[in-house]
Amino acid sequence: MVGVRRRFKLADTAQQIVGGFLLAGPFVVTEEVWTLAASMSLLQTLSTVFIVVGIGYGALYKADDRDPDAESEVGGIPVRFVSLVLVAYGSVLALALAFNAPNTFVGGGGERARLLGVDVPIRTVRVTVKAVSVGAVFSVVGAATADSLF
Template sequence: MKIRRPHRPPQFRLADSAQQIVGGFLLAGPFVVTEEVWRLADSMSIVQGLATMGIVFAIGYATLYKADSTRDPEVERELVGIPIRFISLMCVSFGSVTLLALLFDAPDTFLESGETSAQTALITFKAVSIGSIFSVVGAATADSVFSR
């Protein structure tokens, strides 16, 4: 007779971050180098940029903990009360878009040369929030699919 052990959700590992990074970069790239994204970001208000960030957080949480029934945020390791897997996901989602935007010199390429550095930073923040919607989908999907 075989003894059954209770099912424990997989613990977050460094390999999970690597999977998130691959998924996050995969879907972030095309949106960083699209002029339409930068024009859209330029026309958005700060409230719209913050709301877009909120959508990224909601998509990430829902994908990690609602779409995947094997994960429970209550039993995962935490940092200041937030699951480390979720913190990693947000860092990858926003970080991959930010890094690609800066490496590809997207702000200088797509924004008017007359913008102040504060305006450029604000538009870049909004463009990053747009790109992060797609990056979080890739990062969370890669984490969920390959973390078994």
């Protein structure tokens, strides 16, 4: 499919979502992930972001025969890749919140801040961001695989 401009469609995002949720689920509900996340530094959290981006790009454009220059872009970045990264993080966050994982594994004590009009415990938000970054490493594999296979 090299050189052929393939439009990115809603069905492509749907495939990514299925794959992202499939592999994210087991990591969201595992206490070990939340314990690990609580002990991670900012540098370690940022390294997981780079890992997600690297895996996503590699799976979409290096392991497959897609040409990123032949795809629709937003801000110079292929829309398919933007969607993949958003799905990877979004699916983990959605499952974490749906299962009430942050309150279950972190609790709600400590300092609070207003986030989107809601009072939230700062520590819970920090650990949740870190746990989502860990889960996204696996979610991006599922999302990219589903996108590439179907």
